[in-house]
Amino acid sequence: MVAGMLSRRHVNPTRSGRPRSAAADTAILLATRAALVELGWSKLSMGDVAARAGVAKTTLYRRWASKNELVVDAVAVIFDEIEIHDRGSLTADIEGVVLQFAALLDRPETKTALMAVVAESTRDDALRDRIRTAIVDRQKGLVLKGRERAQARGELAYESDPGTAARNADLIFDVIAGAVVHRTLVSAEAVDEDWARGFTMLLVGGLAAIQGS
Amino acid sequence: MVAGMLSRRHVNPTRSGRPRSAAADTAILLATRAALVELGWSKLSMGDVAARAGVAKTTLYRRWASKNELVVDAVAVIFDEIEIHDRGSLTADIEGVVLQFAALLDRPETKTALMAVVAESTRDDALRDRIRTAIVDRQKGLVLKGRERAQARGELAYESDPGTAARNADLIFDVIAGAVVHRTLVSAEAVDEDWARGFTMLLVGGLAAIQGS
DNA sequence: GTCTTTCGCTACGGATCGTAGCGTAACCGC
DNA sequence: GCGGTTACGCTACGATCCGTAGCGAAAGAC
Numbered sequence: 001m002v003a004g005m006l007s008r009r010h011v012n013p014t015r016s017g018r019p020r021s022a023a024a025d026t027a028i029l030l031a032t033r034a035a036l037v038e039l040g041w042s043k044l045s046m047g048d049v050a051a052r053a054g055v056a057k058t059t060l061y062r063r064w065a066s067k068n069e070l071v072v073d074a075v076a077v078i079f080d081e082i083e084i085h086d087r088g089s090l091t092a093d094i095e096g097v098v099l100q101f102a103a104l105l106d107r108p109e110t111k112t113a114l115m116a117v118v119a120e121s122t123r124d125d126a127l128r129d130r131i132r133t134a135i136v137d138r139q140k141g142l143v144l145k146g147r148e149r150a151q152a153r154g155e156l157a158y159e160s161d162p163g164t165a166a167r168n169a170d171l172i173f174d175v176i177a178g179a180v181v182h183r184t185l186v187s188a189e190a191v192d193e194d195w196a197r198g199f200t201m202l203l204v205g206g207l208a209a210i211q212g213s
Numbered sequence: 214m215v216a217g218m219l220s221r222r223h224v225n226p227t228r229s230g231r232p233r234s235a236a237a238d239t240a241i242l243l244a245t246r247a248a249l250v251e252l253g254w255s256k257l258s259m260g261d262v263a264a265r266a267g268v269a270k271t272t273l274y275r276r277w278a279s280k281n282e283l284v285v286d287a288v289a290v291i292f293d294e295i296e297i298h299d300r301g302s303l304t305a306d307i308e309g310v311v312l313q314f315a316a317l318l319d320r321p322e323t324k325t326a327l328m329a330v331v332a333e334s335t336r337d338d339a340l341r342d343r344i345r346t347a348i349v350d351r352q353k354g355l356v357l358k359g360r361e362r363a364q365a366r367g368e369l370a371y372e373s374d375p376g377t378a379a380r381n382a383d384l385i386f387d388v389i390a391g392a393v394v395h396r397t398l399v400s401a402e403a404v405d406e407d408w409a410r411g412f413t414m415l416l417v418g419g420l421a422a423i424q425g426s
Numbered sequence: 427g428t429c430t431t432t433c434g435c436t437a438c439g440g441a442t443c444g445t446a447g448c449g450t451a452a453c454c455g456c
Numbered sequence: 457g458c459g460g461t462t463a464c465g466c467t468a469c470g471a472t473c474c475g476t477a478g479c480g481a482a483a484g485a486c
Contacts, residue, residue, distance in 0.1 A: 016431070016485055017485070018430075018433075018482070019432080019484065019485090020433095021433080024432095040336035040337075042280075045472085047474085055433085055434080056433070057435095057475090058477090059432080061475065061476080062432075067255075068255075111335045112332060112335045115331050115335060116329070118328050118332075118398055120254065121401075122253070122324045122325045122328065122398060131399075168411075170396075170402070171412060171415065174400055175392045175412070177391075178388075178391030178399075179391040179392065181391055181394075182387045182388075182390050182394065183383075183387040183391065185331055186349060187386070188345070189383070198423070201422055202388065202419035202420070202422065204419075204422065205418055205421060206414070206422070207415070207418075208422070209415065209418020209421070210418065229455080230453065230454070230460080230462025231452040231453050232452075232463075233464095234452095234463080237463095258441085258442060260442070270443095270444090271445085271446095271464080271466085272463080275464090
């Protein structure tokens with residue numbers, strides 16, 4: 001489990017004594033997400049989370065050093081839900097990922113938490129690293145997998161230079177995730193199938209242009 | 214001035230008595246940006262801002278109801294700096310806007326504040342409206358202007374249906390702003406000229422594909 | 427059974443919030 | 457000038473939340 005893995009920082013390496021309650025971990029993370037939905041980020045208090053989870057506030061601080069890290073772990077799990085299925089074509093694959101990602105961002109706890117954590121990460125390097133490993137890197141894998149499939153189908157050319165290949169993957173990742181996030185959170189409009197279709201058309205058309213160069 | 218305009222909500226409509234100090238307005242907004250750079254969002258306190266601005270804390274609360282609204286106003290001004298100059302081609306215009314936007318997001322106060330405010334806006338409709346009018350709508354104008362120029366040059370076709378025209382403009386806006394923001398804040402990598410060139414190539418290529426449909 | 431660690435609980439100092447009350451300062455109309 | 461009106465700075469306050477410390481009890485490891 002991701003959250004457990006990440007929260008084990010302050011744990012004693014020697015395996016003796018009373019073990020930590022795994023149930024408490026999941027209860028805390030669940031309570032955190034629930035509290036985010038109801039209260040939002042700024043009004044979320046550690047005491048409230050502890051009360052909801054049915055644990056003592058001190059237990060909470062024994063596992064997470066700050067509110068930021070707690071929220072990152074609480075939200076990271078959600079992003080594991082996205083999977084890239086082979087739908088037969090690059091266009092269909094992209095549309096699928098876009099809609100899945102949009103569905104995730106449609107949940108109140110996700111949108112609130114993700115943006116709040118990103119905001120804090122602009123001033124906290126450790127937090128940014130945590131976000132990178134817990135969320136971003138894993139999602140970038142989806143782009144790589146989708147490209148692989150498209151190349152196997154002959155829809156995309158194999159990039160000869162590994163440098164440009166990596167740069168293109170990063171670019172595509174930022175365009176997809178960025179556009180969906182911006183549409184959902186800043187423009188505050190729905191990512192429906194029509195939008196996904198239009199966006200995918202734009203992206204696939206652009207990919208052809210990039211490959212030509 | 215935008216900030217002043219927006220902060221006049223609680224002011225008495227009758228024009229009598231001692232007027233509000235315009236200097237205090239600018240001093241407060243300046244202090245807010247400075248505090249954001251040094252402290253970040255979560256550790257920003259109203260008392261600290263007041264002290265930096267050389268005003269009483271009560272004065273601050275007389276003008277802004279919450280920390281959120283204050284920060285929106287403090288940051289909104291920055292986004293007015295972006296202008297879209299005619300650089301002769303659609304590609305050059307887009308690259309210019311991308312680099313300007315990236316330069317803005319490179320400032321510590323902008324990245325921190327923008328994301329924090331967006332995060333809060335996911336739970337606060339009034340705040341979202343404020344963001345929309347203060348920041349988003351104005352930027353969307355840049356897209357419209359750029360398209361107009363490209364159409365005049367013959368680089369883009371005139372959309373016959375006003376509905377699709379509006380949808381396309383929104384799409385392009387979300388793609389540009391979203392990709393730049395995501396690259397800068399989530400991926401945490403620089404938007405340099407190389408990246409801008411690659412992104413623009415992708416976008417312009419995609420636009421051609423969209424127009425064909 | 428003993429040892430070790432976590433647990434829940436209570437209590438605490440410190441910081442910040444947002445508001446109220448007061449006397450003073452600045453501008454308006456007469 | 458001179459009341460009327462509003463903004464200002466200042467102080468003080470209750471309320472809330474933070475993060476930590478100290479305690480006895482519980483739960484496994486050996």
